[in-house]
Amino acid sequence: MDNTILEMRSITKTFPGVKALENVNLKVRKGEIHALVGENGAGKSTLMKVLSGVYPTGSYEGDIVYEGETRNFRVLKDSEEIGIVIIHQELALVPLLSIGENIFLGNENAKSGVISWDETFNRTKQLLKKVGLSESPNTLVTDIGVGKQQLVEIAKALSKSVKLLILDEPTASLNESDSDALLNLLMEFRNQGITSIIISHKLNEIRKVADQITVLRDGMTVKTLDCHADEISEDIIIRNMVGRDLEDRYPPRSVPIGETILEVKNWNAYHQQHRDRQVLHNINVTVRKGEVVGIAGLMGAGRTEFAMSLFGKSYGHKVSGEVLMHGKHVDVSTVRRAIDAGLAYVTEDRKQLGLVLNDTILHNTTLVNLKAVSNASVIDSVKESRVATDYRSKLRIRSSSIFQETVNLSGGNQQKVVLSKWLFSNPDVLILDEPTRGIDVGAKYEIYTIINQLAADGKAVLMISSEMPELLGTCDRIYVMNEGRIVAELPKGEASQETIMRAIMRSGEKKQ
Structure with a gap:
């Protein structure tokens, strides 16, 4: 039957x-x-x-x-x-x-x-x-x-x-x-x-x-x-x-690590709605030139809250602390000021916060840096098309043209458009929040290759991921967060899924 x-x-x-x-x-x-x-x-x-x-x-x-x-x-x-x-x-x-x-x-x-x-x-x-x-x-x-x-x-x-x-x-x-x-x-x-x-x-x-x-x-x-x-x-x-063997999930990278680009000191933030609840407690983080630094933690650890509060106070209430870029204090109190200071943030929610879905690849690519494609506040459409075409080619965005609406792209190609947008802003520090969520192994490899290229170009990368193998395969150093606190800092040679989970569990025991 x-x-x-x-x-x-x-x-x-x-x-x-x-x-x-x-x-x-x-x-x-x-x-x-x-x-x-x-x-x-x-x-x-x-x-x-x-x-x-x-x-x-x-x-x-x-x-x-x-x-x-x-x-x-x-x-x-x-x-x-x-x-x-x-x-x-x-x-x-x-x-x-x-x-x-x-x-x-x-x-x-x-x-x-x-x-x-x-x-x-x-x-x-x-x-x-x-x-x-x-x-x-x-x-x-x-x-x-x-x-x-x-x-x-x-x-x-x-x-x-x-x-x-x-x-x-x-x-x-x-x-x-x-x-x-x-x-x-x-x-x-x-x-x-x-x-x-x-x-x-x-x-x-x-x-x-x-x-x-x-x-x-x-x-x-x-x-x-x-x-x-x-x-x-x-x-x-x-x-x-x-259609082929993927012998190594994580492309090799050998980049000399330079001086500190980003330093965050004593960073605190309270919940956006429940305003008496502190969600971030005295976070201290550094990222150096050419370095990919990961943030590991369980869901609810405060990783995204940290990234968003750092990027123009996009999240939180009573956000406080110091941010230094190249050793100098910078103002990141608004998104525009954070961008001007050299920060970029690739959100974990590309559909709601990362893209204008009913607009084209062209307009999404240049959205945060319109000054670079404008003359006297008037957009130069030829220059804008050239930029979008260049990023479409460099990041291998699969689409019919730069005029295709991003809503009709696959998840991996949408993520590449988000990356294009922020790369065009020419940041010193790129914060990546779950950069490969919901995309396939082939597209992931391409994203990892882009991250490696950013490090080779002297950028500093701060990467949040819920996939521990991804952090272990891409990062030079990993911070571990739990309940809004940094509970461990592990160099690549000491980091493993076991050491990360042990750090989380021990921090939980100390609080009890």
Whole structure:
């Protein structure tokens, strides 16, 4: 008996100037976890948007056969009504509504137009129990962490009687323990007969949970691997993804380290909303010319808060401390002053804070340094185009042209546009906050190569990452943060995942 729940046949999807999918085929068995992998721009998210009805019937070629029937989805609700639910990488929750309100938003428990709150919150309790959350249904989404928000999204999917759950980069923003909890939940769903399709760049997680792995490359199906029959390793997956062996994940770098460029002394900050809560305590950091310095820590350690408060006080209240550039005190009290002092900050949230998504590569590239492409306050369009074209070439941004809107680029190419923007400002210090989040191994290698080039050019790089192997593979020195404090400073030769975690654990014990 055929246990196929889904078959996508010869799916072709074209955007202006770009063929995103070309004759893609995907077959998913009932009750399995099926992984979809590939480089950024390979077409993974596009394929899932076709499946869920985000891209409606008529906007693509090919057929979707679900539970033995050819389906035509005009809108997202059409797929949800038969049990297909997609959870996007950017969570679709309303922060200032409660968990219960979010779970049933658009799917309210109502009679004659009147919502039954008792039924809503009783059903919410049942759904939260299924996903392992003990929070009250009345809790506001803004008051829970990203890991728990991801579980609320899954509870929301369960409320729609999900049969096929699609998760796009579900662990990209999660720490290790939250990621493990989510993956264990998917395996529990598999035991209950729920089918899952997971898109992820974290190959170790894919190998842990997947029954089958389909690899896409350049919008085409390359191969489907059976994890129970085939030999599966990260190297095999990567070879299929990029079309070649990637012998070293981290390009070698040998750069002489010079004098101190950035020095931060006794840096403190309080929470933006809860103004009596101190989130940063006497942070002291130095970064030297040609040096890549990492900041490690668990989620909530204060790493992003430190970076944002340093960059023009973009975060925090009662921010205090000293900043020296090349040994001289500088004013970083506004973003403009921080840029003028030689700082640049590549945010972890490229879509919300890093890019103007509905604008072009051209305009995004020059946005923070318009003076350099202007004459008498009038933008020189020829000069601006030359700059954008140059960065598109140097950073190998895959696009139809510099006039393509950044919203239509893959995550890795969007990240390269953000980097272009800040590199064009010619900073002395570049702060990178999760620079490779949600991008594939090939694009990561290109980002690491750019970081190495920056160091070779004499820049100072401060890098925040939740992936410890990434910090260990790219950094000359690592600071460890926990609960808003620097708890260790480790040179490259002494740094390991064990020493970093030991420093975090010991600092936690001292506070108890």
